[in-house]
Amino acid sequence: MRTVFLFLLVAFPALDFGSACEEARKKRDLLVRTKRRWVLSTIELEEEMIVNYPYFLSKMYNDKIQGQDFSFEITGEAVTEGYLTINGTSGEVFALKPIDREKYDCFHVIFDVYDTDTNQKIDKELAFDVEVKDINDNPPRFIEFPQTFTVSESQVEGYLGVQVVARDIDEKNTKNSTFNITVIKQTPPEPKIQAKWIDERTVHLSFTGCFDYEKAKEYNITLEAKDHGTPPLSSTEIISLNVRDTNTHMPEFKKKEFQTEVHEMKLYRDVFRFPVEDKDTPNTDGWRAKFFFISGNEEGIFKVETDPKTNEGIFSIVKEKNYENTTTVELKIGVENIEPFTKCVNGKLIKQDGKLYRPDSINVTITMIDGNDPPVFQPPKADVYEKEESEPGRVLFTPKVYDPDSSSFRFELVDDPANWVSIDEKTGEIKGTKKMDRESPFVDADNVYKIIIAAIDDGKPPAKGFCNVSIYLRDINDHKPQLVNNSLILCGNKNNKVMIPVQDLDADPYNGPFSFYFDDEEDKKHWTLEPAYGQQGGLVSLKPLPYGKYSIPLRMQDQQNNEGHETLEVVVCDCEEKNTCNVKKALSFSSWMSPAFAHKWLDRLWQPRDPGRDKTA
Structure with a gap:
């Protein structure tokens, strides 16, 4: 197989190209060290060249094969975007238009060589790179910065809290893309504002001295970003800085002496009003007055509040005090602002120190008139x-x-x-x-x-x-035990026992637990007391009793044997769920009677009876 290789001379090897161009150059250097058949003249293309296009760049030729005709073809982004072309017969490579390096810094070009007799590729796909040489055609530009920002008049010199970022899109790490950011102009000129580097693209704004709201409320700061290329290029931006008024004027009393007379042991509201003057911006913490006692109010009898509308001090007497004789009370009252005081003096920020700047004060004399004190x-x-x-x-x-x-x-x-x-x-x-x-x-x-x-x-x-x-x-034992309820119901269809609650209004040891006794010995034949000692007693029938009402005399003793005598009325009947007598059932027993006879019978049923004498209802 035939091997094709190219040799490309690079004019500035320190440049950082794309990975495709870099890898291609490494392979090409390796091939150059083995053997050569195809040689391409050096291609070095400067961006944005002002020449007549098409512009000849180089020519491809073979230094080994003679007497054979070839045709050439190139492909890649440089071709599809209309930047490069090749003469298919001669192998001459041309540039068709200027190239912006910030858009394309390297083209990787694929080329093929064909035998014109057979129209077959002589070698497998081959490639070369076109590297675009940078020129300084882009100024650095500001990409992050505030149009306007505000600082406090009392800001301590140093960092202003503002960062500015710029960028130059020319080739990295060259003079064309490195730049400085400086303040080239500010109005007014004091305090001096500078740009200090944080990193290669970012500065923060700082200042030395102090701001004075009365002298300047707004600053215009012109920043310049300028690169190191040839020729150097630059751009500017203007930032507006607004100064916020703070407490640079201490409040002053309009009147220095106050006197009055009041009666002792009385509370007074709005005894005095202390007007003050403050040259700071109204309705700010640097203007709002805050009053305090310097001396004379150690017992907290007096109080001064600030009227939020007028900024006056409202003096009141908030605690009563009994003076043995008519007495004169001397008070000293000061005033300051809510916001701490600062002032720009000869380019230096001065704080309230109690010497050069101390709060204004007044003297208040109160005559406390001695009144008729009560016994x-x-x-x-x-x-x-x-x-x-x-x-x-x-x-x-x-x-x-x-x-x-x-x-x-x-x-x-x-x-x-x-x-x-x-x-x-x-x-x-x-x-x-x-x-x-x-x-x-x-x-x-x-x-x-x-x-x-x-x-x-x-x-x-x-x-x-x-x-x-x-x-x-x-307490003494002046109350006797007595029944809580003089009448109780004994449900004959449920049980044979009813509890007897007792009360005694005396305190211990003159109340319960109590002892219970029958006052009539005859009752023991039909009833028993169980329990017969405790906070309440229990009455138990010894045998089933006819339904009706029974009267049982009882004797009850407290812990000191103080006795109470009462009669307990017990109604024996059939009960419903809530332990109440079922009257309807009682009436049903007398359904064979006439109405008049039935009512007489029921009346008799509820009359007290002696179980020893009455055996039936």
């Missing part, structure tokens, strides 16, 4: 302990009262819900007027009866002080 009970709450049902007339409590403004006062009873006590107007002695019942609804769950007394001085106007007296009542 004070010592203590203001008193506890008294008393046994319930004690005989009235005994002194329960005598108060102690102190009044810094008066030595003459009288006493009165403010609240005595059960009318159980009286008070001496001069001494304040509290005496019982009635027996006190611990079980009364006026006594709370803790067995306490509460009253309120007052002491009134002779001032103008009179002042009144109060004392809460809690009378703790100790």
Whole structure:
């Protein structure tokens, strides 16, 4: 088989071509080192050449075979896109039009050689590469940048928070595609803004100095990206920077002294309004005032709030205080802004330091007029302990009262819900007027009866002080056990037992568990008590009883043997599901009777009976 090989001289070997061209060149170099039959003159094609087209590039010929006619054919993208052609007889290769290297940096061309006598391919498919030489025909261009951005006037010098990206599409790693980005112009010129590299395509904007909103509210920054080619090419973009006003002016009080008089032990709203002036932008945190106490308000009696509409300070008294005498209170109040203060001075950003820039302040004088203080009970709450049902007339409590403004006062009873006590107007002695019942609804769950007394001085106007007296009542055994329900139902068709609930209003140890007894010994013939001791008893019939009503006298004792005597009415009947007597069933037994006779019979059924005497219903 015949072997065809090509030799291509490359003018700038450092270029990075596509993988197809690179692989083809490696194979071609290997073939050159073995033997040669086909030789192609060097093809070196510069992009965007301004020449007359078609433009001769090279010629293909054979240095071994003589006296044989050949025809040539080339294929590939360079041919289909109309960039290259070949003279089929002479083997001359021509360029048909300019080539943009940024679109095609290399063409891989397939060629075939035919024997003109037989029209057969002399060799298998062969190829060569056309490498396009770059020229500097593209300037670097900005591809990522903000049209407009905003910075705070108080921004600390350094990074502005803005990145700019540019790109040059000429051949990589050459002077044609490497570039610089610089700030070529800015208005106004201060503070100085620079572009600093992050990587080969990206810079960030930074500055030295400080911004002053009053001097410049907007900056126009012109950036240039310029490559290193010959000749160098460049492009520019303009970025707008807006400055946001911050707190560069400290608020100042329009008035420096404030005085007033108020009465002690009272709360006051809007005593003063402190107007301030601030030259920063209204309704921003750099303009809004924030007031604070420098001295005089250690007890938190006073408060200053900011009116959100007028920016004034609203001074109020928010805590009561009792002054022994008329007293003058001296306050010192300062003002600052919500946003921290900064200022650009001689190109340097200055912060509030308490020396060069310190908050403005005012002096406030408040005269607290001493009023008629009310009498004070010592203590203001008193506890008294008393046994319930004690005989009235005994002194329960005598108060102690102190009044810094008066030595003459009288006493009165403010609240005595059960009318159980009286008070001496001069001494304040509290005496019982009635027996006190611990079980009364006026006594709370803790067995306490509460009253309120007052002491009134002779001032103008009179002042009144109060004392809460809690009378703790100790229980006695003054209640007897009693039935919760005096009438119960015993369901004869279900069981022979009914439980007897009992209550005693006394507290332990004067209540249950209870002991149960029959008051009539005859009842023991028909009934028994089981249980006969506990919080409730149980009544059990010893044998089936005729339906009707039975009266059973009972005796019940608490833990201290205090007895209660009551009669329990027990109705014996057939019951429905809810343990209620089935009246319809009872009526059905008397269906053979006349209506009048039936009602008489039922009335008799519900009359109390002695089971020893009545054997049938």
